[in-house]
Structures are given as C-alpha cells and as structure tokens.
Amino acid sequence: SSNKQDASVTAASDTDKPTVALIMKSLANDFFSTMEAGAKAHHQAHADEYDLLTNGIKDESDLGRQVALVDEMVAAGVDAIVIAPADSRALVPALRKAIQAGVVVVNIDNRLDAEILQQEEVSIPFVGPDNQVGAKKVGDFLAGKLSQGDKVAVLEGKPTAFNGVQRKLGFESAMQDAGIEIVSSQSADWETNKANTIAASMLSEHPEIKAILAANDSMALGAVAAVKSAGRSGDVVIVGFDNIPAVQELIRERRVLATADQHGDQLAVYGIETALEILGNRDAAPADVETPVDLITVESFAE
Amino acid sequence: MPDSLLSLEGLTKRYAVTVLDDVDFDLQGGEIHALLGSNGAGKSTLCRIIAGLTPPTSGSMRLDGQVYSPSGKQEAEHSGVQIVQQELCLIPTLSVAENMMLSRMPQRLGIIKQGELRQQARIALDRVELGEIDPDLPAGKLGVGRQQLVEIATALDRQCRILILDEPTSSLSGGEAENLFRWLDRLRDEGIGIIYISHRLDEVAQLADRVTILRDGRHVCTQYTEGLSTDEMVGLMTGESPAQHSAESFRSYRTDRVALRAENFSHDQVVRNVSFHVHEGERFGIAGLVGAGRSELLRLVFGADSADSGSLRLGDSGSPLRFNHPHEAVDAGLAMVTEDRKSNGLLLPLSIRFNASIASLASRFSRGGLVRRRAENETVSDVAHQLDLRCRDLEQATVTLSGGNQQKVAIAKWLVRKADIFFFDEPTRGIDVASRRRIYRLIESLAAEGKAIVIVSSDLDELLETCDRIAVMSAGRMVATFSRGDWSVDRIMQAAFSEHMGKTA
C-alpha cells in the first residue's frame, strides 16, 4: 500500500507527461473511494503516460470547496480535469474558466446541466451512467417481487443532488408501471443514521409497507437496521444503489434484495482515458460516453 | 432643620428575605453622613437603591424636594449621584483610562479621541496623587488596593452632588486613606453630600458629621458624631451594651519552635530579597503601603506565583524547599485567605456549603470518593456559627451575601481545613466591628492552639492589636521588623515610606 501512497503524491514534475486532476465528491463515500482506487490502479499501470492528482471534498454538498479545487488545479498547472461535479449548475462557470485557461475538462458521474452549458457557451464531454435507468432497473426487479397495490417507501438522497433526483425518478416510474403505491418519500441526506431514524418512523407510521427503496446503499444500510429493530426482517424488502461491499454481503445474506452497480472503479478511468484522448488529439470533437449500470442481485454472486 | 438634599421615606427592599425594612434617611448638602451597621445590615443595599442600581420594593425618595426614582444608574448620575461600590467593578481587559471614562468617553462620531482620553485620565489620577499609575495599563494588572484607588479617583473626577463611598478604605493603608479624607473635606466644603460607609469606626469618628445606624435592615437612629464614642456606635449597631473590648489585654502564645522560615524571596521588582520567619503560636503582621508587595510575598511563599529566587523551611529542622503549586503548600499544612475574594477566594455562584468545604473534601469529607454530606453539613454549620455568618441557609449562593459575610466564608474554608500555618491577606476587609472582634478572637485561639499566623493588613490598628511582631514592607523590601513593645505608629509609618524617601531624595 506504500506504493499507492506514493502514487497519490506524485505531482506534476515531468513536463512532457500530462497531469490529470481527478476532482470527486466526498471521498468518505464508498463510491468515490472505490472510484479513486480504480483511478490510482489505472495510473499505476500507465505511470509513464500521465501524472495524477486526486482530490475530493468534505461532503457532497460542499460546492464552494469544489469550485475552489477547480481553481487550485488550474493554478497547479494541470493539463486536464476529470470532475464528478457536486452540482450540475454551479460548477459550469468555474469549468468554463478552466477551459479558457487551456485545460481539458471531462465530466463524469453527474451530468452538467445542458442549458447552463449552452448559456456559458462551452461543451464538456460527459462520461457516465444514466442514474434514472439504473434506478428503474432496480425498481423493476423489486416490482417483480411485489404485487399490484402493495405499498412502499422511498429514502431520497439530498434534494439538491442531481443523481439523487434521477434515481428517485427511476424508482417512481418503476413503481408506477407496476401499480405500486409510494406512501412516503423522504430525504435522508445520503446518511446511514438519518436513514435509520426515518425508515423506523416510516415503518411505525405505515406498518403496511412492503419495501423500502433507498437512493444509495448507505441509506439502505440504515433501512436494514430499522427493519431489523422493528422486528420485521424478511417481511420488508430493501433495495439500494451503488453496490458497496457492505451491501454485497447483505445481498448474500438476503437482507437486501438488489442494488445497482455503476462501476465506480471504472468510471474515473473512462474519464481519464477520454481526457488523455482529447489531449492527444485536441481537434477531435469530444463525444459523450455512456457507461453501463448493472443490476446486482443475489444471482450476481452465484457464479 | 434646613431642607434635605436627599430624603428617603419608608424604603423597603425584599429579596427572599426583607433586607431593608421601612428605612428613613436624610442627607444634607455639605455633610459627610456615615452609614453604620454590622455585616448584612443593609448598608450597601440602601446605597445601591439611591444610586439607581436596584429598585426598592416600596418607599419613596426625594432629591431637592422632587420625587426621585432613578430607572438605572445613568439616570441617577444625571441627577448628580455618584457611587463607589464595595466590590471592585473595573473591567480588567480595558485600560485604566478607558475604565475611568467608560460612560463618557471623549469621542467624535463614536471614535475615541485617544489623546484626550489619556490626558483626562491622567489629570484625574494626578489629582488624587496616583501619579505612578499608567493610564494605558490594563486595569486587571493592578493590585486590589490600586484598583480601589482608581475607582475612587473616577468618582471624584465627576461632577456630582451626592457621593456615595461604600467602604472605600477597606484595602487602603493609612497614607492613602488620609489623602482621601482631605479630598472628602474639600468636597464637603463645596456643599456636596457624602454618604460614607466604613467599618473602621475611628475613621468615622474623625470624618463624619452625622451617623445613621442600621440593624438587620431597620433604621436604629441618626445622631451627630460629636459626643458619640466608637464604643457607643458598636453598642447601637449590635444592640448590646457597649463592649469592654478595649480593656482586653494582649496575650502572646508564641513558642520557640519556628514553624516557617522563608529566605530570600524575590520576584521581578515587586518583591525584593525578602526573608522572614514565624514561630508556632505566633501572630506575625506585615504592614506597608498599597502596592508594597505584601500580597505578592504571600503568594510566592504559598506557591501561587513562581518566585525568581527563594526557599523555605518548615519547622526547625526541615530541608529547604519551594512550593510550585498551592496544593503542595496546602498539603504541607499551609492555608491562605486571599485578598481578592471575588477573583480567587470564592466560587461566587456556588453555595456557602460548597465553598466552605471545597479545600477539605478529600481530607475530611470523603469516603471512597463520595462526599459525606452529613459530616460536611455539620462541620460547615459549626464553623458558620463560630463566625456568626449571616445567611438564610448554607445553600445560599455566596454572591448574594453581603461583602463582610463573603469574607467570612473565605475564612471558613480554611478553618474547616485545619491547617498549621495560616496566611491572612487583609482578613477583615469589609468586616464589621463585632465580627472583626470575633475574627481576632478566632485568630487568637488559633495561635493558642500553636498555629503560626501571618497577617497582611492595611489597617495598622488591626496589626497593632493582634500581632506579636510586625514587619514592614516598602517597595518590595522588608525594611524593618518590630516586636510588641518597641513599636510605635510613627516608626512603622516611617519604615513604610522609607524606600520611597530614598528614591525621591
């Protein structure tokens, strides 16, 4: 692991090697730490091709800090920025400035707002999954286990987070298609403990609910605990999103039904590769890359 | 009788108990009117009402025949009433000058005129011969005596028609007090009415035109001072026939065994190479002017401040040592009643019981780490009784006690602790005559038990009355030591000024 440490500190020292800055959201989140690990592994395998700087922010809503990071990376003289924006609007002006300073920018994970991009007159290639489609897949799988007229509850992410909204929409459309009613939908701010409190309240207020759909796996963990302490394990089904290791175990134990894997470890790699490609050929028109989102159920671990 | 400057009628003040009950009082212009009473009689409360610091529960006041009911201190000041309170209330983080000018800063558009501020403070200080105080110094850096002088200088500097002084001399030594009296005489001649509270009855006899005596919140009498002896005053205050204390003779309990020997203590320029010793059963007094370094000396020996040099021996044969923290001193059997009870003597918001037992919890009132409440209560109430503490019950917060009773709590803490060597820094500051006697008797009985006692006091009479020996400090040096029998007030005062003479000459 000491190698890994070294890799993270390598700053831009070689002038002929491009430096890529990866700016993520909260590195305290499993998803982004997986993403970072994937990026670093890729960098180690291609250490002669580029230098890598990775940075994250305190939590997913610390926009100001992320904007500052963009500035700082430009100041640090990087050649490309691969960013998972914490907000789809607020980052655009800062990225526009970065582009004006000659930095290549690639957008991953959370798509920047097309309208604002247009207003700011920039185009930034997006590399990432469609969260709504992923959530729909999870929702559809759940619906298959329930029957029409059943009641469910949704744990939303932060209401300001674009991917959270997308996932909620995906869940909703799946439930609607199957004729299942959402009786309660509240935000638990992506947090395990908050999700635990809220899920517990949902269960005592609506004892009839058959399933809880969590917009990320951390919240699914909280819901699992709430279902357990309400003594209703096996009776209330839970699904999540992100496929973090803790939830993989719960799926094996059949305490969580399904989650979605957007291949976080590869997401940044796709982004970095796209950035390197553009650096190699500045004239090519950058195109969006849609990355896969897969449904994960207990069958996924069967083989 | 001419029209009064200020007259109070039926003034009553209730907290949990009635502290002022239907009190009448009047003050003429151009008189010094002393308010006397034992601790907790209600003197300060009466003055606080006049100064607008607290409203009366009922009763009326008239100033110049007009109804006067100040809504706050500012309004009282507007009507020409100034007060110097018993408890120090300078703001330690502000400079002396800012403190003095706090409610009337020289300013333009809210911006302080620094030069003018300093100058006005300088003038006010010089007027009362406090030339050595730097107006830019933070007030917290001054000793207690100096702080009291600054407060007096502040009040004297302001135009007023009524001046209230609540125990202004409690931390002052003879010289400063004389200086103050000269000023008060001058103000009296200008027609200003002065209310003067003090427990030093000889001062009152010398200064006041009339005295009003309060007892337990009630008005006892108002009389001309002339023809009233201090013994009679005491009798009126306590309600008993005049005591025959003056007949009491001094008795020494001094033994040959040295209890504590301090050698060559120095700290900055405040204490300079001071040595002294005290025997078991001896009462050793230290006299000096304000700022002479007496308090600092005690603090150094006690381990409260770290000395530049100095060592001490306990007993006849002890090896030299130095205390680095007061707990070492206390463990070795020392006790110190500090001079500033507010800042380091008492835990003001907490109860009497809590304060009295805190130093002895571990040694006397603990079993397996638990507090033995029963034993604690019994001991504390015994000591409270011994000191004649005036309080509602032992759970009363010490802040709500009268100044003198607070002092008794500070002493009670060490009586409960049972030390071998006692340091008393201004032990009777703000304590009434009767209680003061009680404290002297208490000190005497401590001496009789063979305890060694060091008393620092600005009240020379106190030292003359209680001590076997009196040392005198001047500007940080211990310049002389007198034994009972070969001292005189003159020689002591001369010694107290000696270092200053040298400098100016």
Added chain:
Amino acid sequence: MKRTDAVRAAVQYAGLVGVLMILILIFGFASENFLKAATFVSIANQIPDLTLIAVGMTLVLVIGGIDLSVGSTLALSAAVLGVLMADRGWSLWASIPCCVLTGAACGLFNGAVSVLARIPSFIVTLGMLEIARGATKVVTQSQTKYIGSSVEIVSEPIAGILLSPAFLIALAAVLGGQFLLSRTVFGRYCIAIGTNEEAVRMSGIRSAPYSITVFVLCGALCGLAGLTYTSKLSTADPNAAIGIELSAIAACVIGGTSLMGGRGNVISSFLGVLIIAVLQTGLAQIGMTDPMKQIITGGVIVVAVLLDAARMRWSDRKR
C-alpha cells in the same frame, strides 16, 4: 429533607418534561400511529449514542471545556471495532475494550494537550475532529465495514424487558454521570473548576488531573457510543455521527448546562436528548418535508429553552 429534595428535583425537571409532553401530545394528534409502542421502541433504539455523548459532553462543559471531536471519536472507535470484528474476526467481547480504549485515547489527547499546554479545548478538539475523522478513513480505507449479527446483540431488546443493552448502558451512564457530578468529590471539583479555576488552585487543589480525567471519560463514552451506533446499524460507518457535537451540545444547553462552565445536570441533558429524538422521529413520522423539518426543529430548540428560562425565572421569583 428527603421530601423537599424530591420536590426541588421535580420543579427542576418540570419545564423540560413539560416541553417533552407537549411535543408527544402534538405528534399524537398529528399522527394516529405515533402513540404506539413501535414508536417508542424506535426512539429508545435511536437515543443511546446521543445520550452517551451528551453525558460526556455535560461533564466537559461543567469544567468549562467543550469537546467538538465527539462525532469523530465515535467514528474512530466504531472503525476500530469494525476492523477487529469484520476483518480480523475478533469476538465482540475482545473488541469492546479496544473500542472504548480508542475513545479514551482520543479524550486523553484532548485533555492532556488543552490542559497542560493551557490552550482552549475548543481548538484542540476541533483539531481532533479532523484528525480522528482522517484516522477513521485510514483505518477503514473509507469503506463501510459490515459486521453482521455478532454485534447486533447490543441493540436487540432483552427478552422480557423490551429494552436493549445499549439503552441500559446509556441509562446507566446518565445515572452514573449524575451521581458522579452531584455526590462525589470528583464531581464537586469539576463544578468548582468550571466556576473559577483560579480559586480552585488557591484552595490547594490541582485541577489538571481532574480536567484531563473528564476528557478521558468523555472519550470513553464516545467509544461506548461507537459500540451502540455500530450495533444499531450492524456496520461500522466511517461517516458516522458527523455533526453530532452540535446535537449533543444542544441537548446539554436545552438541559440548562452552561457553556461557561460550573453548571450542569446530566439528567436534564438526557431530557434534552429525548426532546431532540422525539422531535426527529415525530417529524419523520408525519412525513414533513425536509425544509419544514429543519425550520420546526430550529424553532422548537429555541422555544424549549425560552420556556425553560421563563419557568426558572418564575420559580425563582416564587421562592
């Protein structure tokens, strides 16, 4: 004596209990399922972590300090527990001491640095807030550690009494903390230190060991809270308890503990915790929107303290 003591206690807690009752009534009316056992079981399940931390915080506030690192300390202790149990396969009983000791070690750092170097505990514990959180991420490699049923036993109701060991631990901490504060020499010294440290020094008492011990105790309680938190979620979460310091301080201040030191009551802090927990659960149960939840929570915190202050003034006047 005993009688008046009880009366005095009742009056003392009346304001907070009143606020609590009002909240329960309001939620009872607003939601038909609030006044059911399930709700109270769920609340009892939520509060151990915050309660344990509030007890430690009360002690720290009493000596005039503050501990901002409680959330990070909880997370670090939980991370140690998680790594030992999930990765190393240690048993629960072997891991618990390590978990509590981790918390105590953080507390020792806080106490030793702030007391011995005489710098404000605010800044030392703020530093610790960052340090322990960073260490948590190092220990867990920023991964949520799933432990599973072996740790769940701590928060599962004990057959017959419906209460979990976690809840009982928290209750014991409340009673123990209150006893410590009001009946022991140690507690007396803590109150004295918070009131006027200089006066304590001049009374011949060394305050440093007591102050440091308080921080260590607070850290150890955070360690215990890490255990209850982990057992509740069956997972050690590196993002656990972010921001809990504000909730804990709020609970203490609602309970009348002074931020200036010298005044505090552990039982009142517990009532503060209950108010916060009931509010959170109730608002979630009536399905209030997120912004309204925040507005109401903020409002209730202020109103609770306003009411309590008014009651105290009123009862002071009556005496």
Added chain:
Amino acid sequence: MKRTDAVRAAVQYAGLVGVLMILILIFGFASENFLKAATFVSIANQIPDLTLIAVGMTLVLVIGGIDLSVGSTLALSAAVLGVLMADRGWSLWASIPCCVLTGAACGLFNGAVSVLARIPSFIVTLGMLEIARGATKVVTQSQTKYIGSSVEIVSEPIAGILLSPAFLIALAAVLGGQFLLSRTVFGRYCIAIGTNEEAVRMSGIRSAPYSITVFVLCGALCGLAGLTYTSKLSTADPNAAIGIELSAIAACVIGGTSLMGGRGNVISSFLGVLIIAVLQTGLAQIGMTDPMKQIITGGVIVVAVLLDAARMRWSDRKR
C-alpha cells in the same frame, strides 16, 4: 508612543505570521507550482466569504456570544440574491441590499432573542442554523439557482490590481472591524460587555443595544459573504457554507480570540483565515490523500495555537 505601538503590534502578530510563512515555505518546497501567482490569486479568490464571516464572528465572540448560524444565514442571503436575480431578473445593484438586509434580519433575530430573553446565544443561533437553512430550501425550492455572469463581476479581478471587489470588500471589513474594536466607543463597550457584563451595567451603560447591534452586524456580514460566495459560483447554492461556523470560529481562536468573551482581534482572525486557506490550497496542490489532508489540517490547527500560546507566554515573561 507611536513607535512602541507599532512594535507591540508586530510582536502580537509575529506568531501567526510565522506559522503562515512556515506553511508557505513547506508547500513551496513540496510543490513546484505553489509559489506562483496563480495560487495566490486562487487563495485570494476563496477567502472573502470566510473572512467576512470571521470578522462578524470575532465581534460576536468578543461580547461573549457565539453565532452558529453564519453558514445558514449566508445561504439564505445568497438564496434571496439568487431568486431575485435569476427568477425575478433584478439587477445586481438592486439585489445586493436585499441580500445584506436578509443577513441583518437573521442577525437581529439572533441578537434580540438571546439578549432580551437572556438565553444563551449558542442555542438561539443553533436554532437559527436550522431555521435559516430550511428557509433557504423553501426559497430556492432546493434548487441551485444559476445566475450567470451578471453576478460574477464581484469576484473577477479588477484590471490592473489583480484583486477582485470581493477581496477588497473583505479586506475593508477586516480593517473596519479592527478599527471598530480598538478605536471606537462601540468597540470598547463590546470588549467590556464580554469581560464583565454586570460591571458594565454597574457603570450605567445599557449593554443590550450594543449586543444586539453586534449580532446584526454579524448577520449583515454573512449577507455580504453570501454575495461573494454567490458571485464566485455564479450560482446561489442552498447547501452553501454548511459547517463554515466551525472554520470561522477556528480562525478566530487561532487568532487569539477568547470564547469566553472580552478578548479578540480582527486582524489576527484574518491571519487565522489565511492559515486555513493556505493549508487547504497547499494540501490540495500536493495531492495529499483525503484522510491525510484531514489529519494534517487538524494537526496544524492545534500546532498553530500551541506555537502562538508559547510565543505569548515567552513575550509575557520577557516584559
């Protein structure tokens, strides 16, 4: 006289400036791009919000209060600005007063309730922290409001001097705040109130108006910070500045302001802000891992205060 004043000031700030210099040197060695103009421009661009808030916080701390609601107040002011400009199409100049007044109104609530009802400002502003954040979400409907270039001018470098209006506003606030505190009657009263409110009352000065004004000032400064924050992002962000209260208090305490009131220096707080900003930027530039960043940040905060305390003790002894 003037001369010694200057010397005294130099000594006073020497500790913090020293810490700052050491940090800059370390980062200069660790990253070849750190000691370039772009880095300092980027730092200058980041600090206005925190600086403005730290100025307000210093004043509040000086009177012995605390304001936890600064982040939420900033966000609410920014939200008002965003809605007026993005949705209503108001001009920047018409919107700024509304933005600042929103902040001042929050401050007025904090000040009026805590001072008049005599309850701790900690709890009132904690309530406000929730209330204003909830209100922000209501106002913006939990959406970031993209404003665009019309608001960017506040944080764009003015041609020729390389500094943005936002930075100049923050600098003016620092100098103004320090002047207010050290040279005006108002400032001296604030210090007196924080030291001993009772003594101030005894001097016949009503403290309530001063205390309330300080909270209003702090609120208004948060409003201004909302403007600089928004202009930096071109977007009004409902999640803006969460947790900034701790950074702001940390900056003040690093600068020697006492949480007990009565002592504070705005310029030192500004140095505290600079230390925090340099640390953040430097650590990001050398690409330290996230957990290490936190650990180092925490460590540096503690060490900075330790060094400053040591320096103060040393210079006290020398006198």
